[in-house]
Amino acid sequence: MTTKRSPEPFVWLLFSSGGMVTALLVPVLLFLFGVAFPLGLLPAPDHAYLASVVSHPITLLVLFGLCVLALFHWAHRFRYTLYDGLQLKKYSVPITIFCYGGAVVGSIIAAIVLLRAL
Amino acid sequence: MSTGNAVGGEPPLYRPPVSLTWWLRNPSYLLFVLRELSCVFIAWFVVYLLMLVYAVSSGRAAYQEFLDLSANPLVVILNVIALAFVVLHAVTWFGLAPKAMVLRLGALRVPPTVILAAHYGAWLVVSAIVAWVILR
Amino acid sequence: MPETITMEVWRYRPEHESEPTWDAYDVPLRKEWAVLDGLNHIKDQLDGTLSYRWSCRMGICGSCGMTVNGEPKLSCSTFLTDYAPGPVRVEPMRNFPVIRDLVVEMGDFMAKLPAVKPWLVSDDEPDEDTEYLQTPVEMDDYKRYSMCINCMLCYSACPVYALDPDFIGPAAIALAQRYNLDSRDAGAEDRRDVLASAEGVWACTFVGECSVVCPKDVDPAGAIQRYKLTAASKAVKDLLLPRGAR
The missing domain is CATH 3.10.20.30 (Beta-grasp domain)
Structure with a gap:
């Protein structure tokens, strides 16, 4: 039994904030852009309007926060899914690097894509 | 009462193996694994969202290409599945929130159902604002 | 029939x-x-x-x-x-x-249980005649967790414990919370090293079956989840605040 304090509380906080933000925002966004517009249930917004929404600094800030927290949410949960679901805890070092490293790289890509839209 | 302790010498213990498919043994374990897998679809959503933003900021033609891609049946199927998982994530997430949060008003503990209802209320309000901004 | x-x-x-x-x-x-x-x-x-x-x-x-x-x-x-x-x-x-x-064989639990100090820890030695006063509202904070009968059904239901036997486990954490949340107890900081370790609450992925099978409605899953929030806010405070101000 280890009694050493761990970095877990910080990744858990990122995971939890990500869980809350994605639960609030992702269903409606995915419904609109993934299902409703493609299937013609609702008319897709025209380009000029969407471009003005997307280039707004507040939109970009919200989307950046959403992307970063969603990616860390994925990283944390996926790590434990591999540990428990596939019993891969013996490979915890490469799994940890892959998951959180992936979230960092994804966040950088998100920053580049979003800054481009400014 | 029987204890099964042998007299003299420790008999070997039997250690039941944990099967790789332990999560199929019980419906709530399966639901747990599905809930955990929702994170993969959240990662997919981030990719999809960034593709959308990239397309919109690249101009009208790129946006139209994105709309065509998003109407591809395979992409629609993927997004319908992803939506189901994301809703599963939201429902289970809000369901667990009252377990971690203990709020007090004076000496009284806010009932878990109120915390749960507040989360669903916030979900509704946030979704309405997002839909209004996009569809206006 | x-x-x-x-x-x-x-x-x-x-x-x-x-x-x-x-x-x-x-x-x-x-x-x-x-x-x-x-x-x-x-x-x-x-x-x-x-x-x-x-x-x-x-x-x-x-x-x-x-x-x-x-x-x-x-x-x-x-x-x-x-x-x-x-x-x-x-x-x-x-x-x-x-x-x-x-x-x-339950020796593993018996070894883990004392690590979370499931008893009232007090700062100073009270007089023999001292009564520990407690209001019903204060008792409500921990009463549910005090119903545990150590039957081990929660460990039996916990896939995390099956996969990672070092996990301190549902009942031990619920019992630690039973004392952490007791107004007469001063041992929360002593228990924190064990509870807030990787084999403590952080190992739990909230399958939730421990609370489903509990015959005494103790809700260990809720106890663990609640302690995660406590441990995380303590960790942030440790990081941000100077030692004296905590």
Whole structure:
């Protein structure tokens, strides 16, 4: 039994904030852009309007926060899914690097894509 | 009462193996694994969202290409599945929130159902604002 | 209602067999008989070699935890008629090494339990005559967690414990919270090293089955989740605030 304090509380906080933000925002966004517009249930917004929404600094800030927290949410949960679901805890070092490293790289890509839209 | 302790010498213990498919043994374990897998679809959503933003900021033609891609049946199927998982994530997430949060008003503990209802209320309000901004 | 029900009982007699086997027994099916009564009938009338633990027969002692038709149950409060026409499969609790038949080895829990100091820790030695006053509202904070009878059904239901035996586990964490949330206790900081370790609350992925199977409605999953929030806010404070201001 280890009694050493761990970095877990910080990744858990990122995971939890990500869980809350994605639960609030992702269903409606995915419904609109993934299902409703493609299937013609609702008319897709025209380009000029969407471009003005997307280039707004507040939109970009919200989307950046959403992307970063969603990616860390994925990283944390996926790590434990591999540990428990596939019993891969013996490979915890490469799994940890892959998951959180992936979230960092994804966040950088998100920053580049979003800054481009400014 | 029987204890099964042998007299003299420790008999070997039997250690039941944990099967790789332990999560199929019980419906709530399966639901747990599905809930955990929702994170993969959240990662997919981030990719999809960034593709959308990239397309919109690249101009009208790129946006139209994105709309065509998003109407591809395979992409629609993927997004319908992803939506189901994301809703599963939201429902289970809000369901667990009252377990971690203990709020007090004076000496009284806010009932878990109120915390749960507040989360669903916030979900509704946030979704309405997002839909209004996009569809206006 | 049929007159008998078949009980399929998991057998492991280390002096005879290295792999477990099943034995089937027909026992009278009576509406007031629990699975434990069936086992007692087998032991008394049919096969005296069967080994299992039991004591109070009323859901208080926590001795008779078993796996009944795949689910962790107290065999004294699980009725045979609920499984009619049968068969009823009785196995030892999962996630524990088996000593013999339905008797499991719980030494691991016994070793972990004192690590979370499940007793009132006080800063100073009180007078012998001191009363510890507590209001009903203060008692409500921890009362639920104090109902634990150490039956181990929560460990038996926990896949994280199955996969990672170092996990301190549901009951031990719920018991730590039982004292952490007690207004008379001053041991939260002592318990934190163990609870906030990687093998403490952070190992839990909130499957939630521990709370489902608990016969005393202790809700260990809620206790763990609540402590995660406590531990995380403490960790942030440790990081941000100078030592004196915590």
